[in-house]
Amino acid sequence: MFLPSKLPNVGTTIFTVMSALAAETGAINLSQGFPGFDCSPELVALVDQYMRQGxxxxxxxxxxxxxxxxxxxxxxxxxxxxxxxxxxxxxxxxxxxxxxxxxxxxxxxxxxxxxxxxxxxxxxxxxxxxxxxxxxxxxxxxxxxxxxxxxxxxxxxxxxxxxxxxxxxxxxxxxxxxxxxxxxxxxxxxxxxxxxxxxxxxxxxxxxxxxxxxxxxxxxxxxxxxxxxxxxxxxxxxxxxxxxxxxxxxxxxxxxxxxxxxxxxxxxxxxxxxxxxEPEHYQQLAGFYQRKRNLFLAGLQGTRFEFLPSEGSFFQNLSYAAITDEPDQVLAVRLTREIGVASIPVSVFYHQKNDFKILRFCFAKNDDLLQEAAHRLSTL
The missing domain is CATH 3.40.640.10 (Type I PLP-dependent aspartate aminotransferase-like (Major domain))
Incomplete structure (x- = not known):
């Protein structure tokens, strides 16, 4: 029996693909947007408390x-x-x-x-x-x-x-x-x-x-x-x-x-x-992530990447147009395999796959990983 697809143009998401490739190659995963650090122990303790209370x-x-x-x-x-x-x-x-x-x-x-x-x-x-x-x-x-x-x-x-x-x-x-x-x-x-x-x-x-x-x-x-x-x-x-x-x-x-x-x-x-x-739990978030954004970008100063600092979220886009004319999906895979940094090609977010030679990097990671990722990217 043939089942017609309700979403015939949808396959495995790029986030799954790039995260799997990062795991396979041991690359630093700056692709999928999740924090590389744990939540507050106080929050975990509260969950434990309510679970034990039934x-x-x-x-x-x-x-x-x-x-x-x-x-x-x-x-x-x-x-x-x-x-x-x-x-x-x-x-x-x-x-x-x-x-x-x-x-x-x-x-x-x-x-x-x-x-x-x-x-x-x-x-x-x-x-x-x-x-x-x-x-x-x-x-x-x-x-x-x-x-x-x-x-x-x-x-x-x-x-x-x-x-x-x-x-x-x-x-x-x-x-x-x-x-x-x-x-x-x-x-x-x-x-x-x-x-x-x-x-x-x-x-x-x-x-x-x-x-x-x-x-x-x-x-x-x-x-x-x-x-x-x-x-x-x-x-x-x-x-x-x-x-x-x-x-x-x-x-x-x-x-x-x-x-x-x-x-x-x-x-x-x-x-x-x-x-x-406790409002300070979310009031401190902007400063916390701004420091991480700045740390990541500081490691890219003097490279041929071009960027405007992100205004918000925990993502930073980098233009590589001055480095290579490779399609962004090709370069994202190559960087993961060859220098060990996984990113997301921004063309996947456009319905016609517009390729502006830009990659997206998630900087919600530990400082040492951000510094190492920036160092590896600077070798391009």
Whole structure:
């Protein structure tokens, strides 16, 4: 029997491929975006405490009340926006699940969805599985700024959703106040929803700051804001995310979420609720990662790599155009095999595989690995 594929153009992700190649060759893995260090022992102790106290059965579908209430307090303190923990906050099994549920709640067959590319690889499959049509707005180096005139041209009567990601993966760009204003003007009088992927909300550098879409009144009423504890607390393997959205949107979101994972691991939710009560745990994150970014880039000074320092996230893009004209996917494999540093070719984040001769490196690693990786790259 032949099973037609719902995603005929999708294979094994580049993250799996490059991480496997790094493991095979013993290379330093700066490809997949996960921290190379452990989370806080205090957080581990809290999980142990709640497991031993018997918090090991199903959590409520919406998330344990203590965690939703802690998220409401944190959001109000940071952004001066109040979300009702009962009707506007949902805990999910990772941010990717939350993104899928939000897209599924909104997109119907034939609907168009604006996607800024390069784009995280789960966005387009989620759109297509729901019968939607991705409409691309291409961001180009070196600054990857949004061309709002191009966005305006892409919007039609069939546009139902716009996907936003700030701080941005893979480029490290952080949206400005003007970006929020421009987006609000575009959607103000239209039946267009927004999914805002803000999993790197606490990781921004230099003079930049994170501007959540929830802070703009026009955007707040039509946006699913997606967050992640994995990126904030170095616990990507726990797969715990959340969605903040107005009550009417949350109601539809939860109808989807309850049939995806229903609920998320219980003792870890209670542990995170306690851990969130100490703001310094996330307030120190920007400085922590900025130092790592600077350490990595310092090792590349004097090389022929070209770069603008990342504005946010824990990724740094490097242009190798002055070194070789090899395709980025070819060079990524060669660097892994020959000098022992694994990266991600940025062309894989574009639907037409636009090759700007740029590789993405994750600097969420221990200092010695970052210094050694920079040293190896400087031998090119």
């Amino acid at each position: 918090f090991n059965q199903y959590a409520p579908m919406t998330g344990v009340p203590a965690l939703r209430e802690a998220l409401a307090r944190k959001t109000e303190a940071l952004y001066n926006v109040r979300f009702d923990p009962n009707t506007e906050i949902t805990v999910t099994s990772g941010a990717t699940e939350a993104i899928f549920a939000a897209i599924t709640a909104v997109v119907r067959p034939g609907d168009e969805v604006i996607v800024f590319e390069p784009a995280y690889d789960s966005y387009v499959p989620a759109i297509e599985l729901n019968g939607g049509i991705p409409v691309y707005v291409t961001l180009t180096p070196p600054d990857y700024a949004v061309d709002w005139a191009q966005v305006r041209q892409r919007i039609t009567d069939r546009t139902r959703l716009i996907l936003v990601n700030t701080p941005h993966n893979p480029t490290g760009r952080v949206w400005t106040a003007d970006d929020l204003t421009q987006l609000a003007e575009l959607v103000r009088d239209k039946a267009i929803w927004i999914v805002s992927d803000e999993v790197y909300e606490h990781i921004y550098f230099d003079e930049h700051m994170h501007r959540s879409l929830m802070m703009h009144p026009v955007l707040r009423e039509r946006t699913f804001v997606i967050g992640s504890f994995g990126k904030t607390y170095h616990i990507t393997g726990w797969k715990i995310g959340y969605c903040l959205a107005p009550a009417a949107l949350t109601s539809e979101f939860r109808k989807i979420h309850q049939y995806l994972t229903f609920s998320t691991v219980t003792p870890m939710q209670y542990a995170l609720a306690d851990y969130l009560s």
